[in-house]
Amino acid sequence: MKKIVLVGTLVLMSLSSCVSKKKFTELESKNKEIQDLLNSATVKLNNCLTEKSSIASQLEYLKKNNSDLINSSKELTVLTTKGAQNLEKSLESLKEKDLKISRLQDALTKKDSVTLALVTSLKKEVGLNDPDINVNVEKGVVFISIADNLLFKSGSYEVSPGAKSVLAKVAKVVNSKPDFECMVEGHTDNVPIKSTVLLDNWDLSVKRATSIVRVLQNELGVDPKQLIPAGRSYYVPLVENDTPENRSKNRRTKIIILPKIDQFYDMIEKEMKNLEAK
Template identity: 75%
Template sequence: MKKVVIALSVLALLTSCVSKKKYTALEAKNKETQDLLNTATVKLNACLEEKAGLSARVEGLKEHNQTLINTSKEMTILTTKGAENIEKALESIKEKDLKISRMQDALTKKDSVTLAVVTSLKSAVGLNDPDIEINVEKGVVFISIADKLLFKSGSYNVTDKAKAVLAKVAKVVNDKPDFECMVEGHTDNVPYIGNNILLDNWDLSVKRSTSIVRVLTNELGVKPEQLIAAGRSSYIPLVDNSSAENRARNRRTRIVVLPKIDQFYDMVEKEMKKQK
């Protein structure tokens, strides 16, 4: 019996030792598996984070790409509008250049007409009289006649000698119905002693102008609508009034011959129509 008990005890002891080894091995295996699982979990989480980052980057790239597409469309629209604006600007420049060219043509024609008027006046009036000047200033023709040819001192009655000169001027003016003539009276700076009719140099200069206008219209056939009467008194002198000779130069009547403004614009318009 004692031997049986001993034998059973040894058997139980052996059985117990084998189970502990297996348990230890299983425990080690379990730990290894757990470590692998933990490593895999870490890698999985890293992959998930990387995936999330890549997904966010993809979304960002999509948004950026859409922005570029929208910008490209806007740029295309802007480029198209810019091209249209440039084309309009070029057309506007061309139109302005054409208008300038037409205006220059009209001015050239006006200058030609002005030159013809000067030639006609110089031919009609003559060039040998020092008391008559015919010149062009800024495209305007003017005839300056010394007062000693037109009036007696302090008078506004036109002399017979003056009428002979004015008749030559009237002939040229009558040949140019599209022109106007402004008759300007000028005095020196010596104060005019007024009377019941004239008060000062202003009155004298205007009265001399209207006297010449009446001779041109009433006696020489110039149309009244072509004439303008003006008085400048002593305020536009040719030279200073420091001597009798200079004062004599300043006492004058100036007849300004110029195209009517509406006729000038008609001339420009005709030139423009020719270019169309």
């Protein structure tokens, strides 16, 4: 069983049209709850598997005992009342363990299968040959990283016309997954911004994220309830900002597509409660 771990800490920076820091903190806290819950589920699942193995051994022992009794008497016989009760209890316990394990595995692997299908769809739509677009999975979450030279002019947060063809492919996949959320993260290099419009790199990264969100909503028909804009400034670089080439790599927009956190959390929590109640 694959261990699923969701999105790590995301630092959200709110302006008038972007997600608030409070909202991001709540999402970050809920992600941590999910991680803790998944870890707990894995421990409980391993315990169930151990108990299942033990019960199976007991069942074989009981069957062998009953077989020996039948052979020694050389006549048709039935299990003693006590033996029959023990066997019945063992079978029932084994059945319950199998059911609990199956339900928990279904809950934990459902996201895996959906994520795999999502990655396949994205790679088919976006394509694999463009070095400025990268689709991958990190910690069970689908990421699309797009170099800023495809989306914006240097120092600008206005989406270039050519970028909309790329965003249209992303929007097509997001629109096919109404139960998913789409977080748009803006990332910059560490060169200070000199502009009367932009205050700093925080400002630029957030405005770029909200510009992408507006295109997805207003021009490409993505439900705004699925969209979350966020700015990360230059604090999450891919490489050191020590050369022009590296700074270019760090200027990017990351689109994160993930199941709605509340729905996934509720699904796992429900199965955990069922497991504990049995």
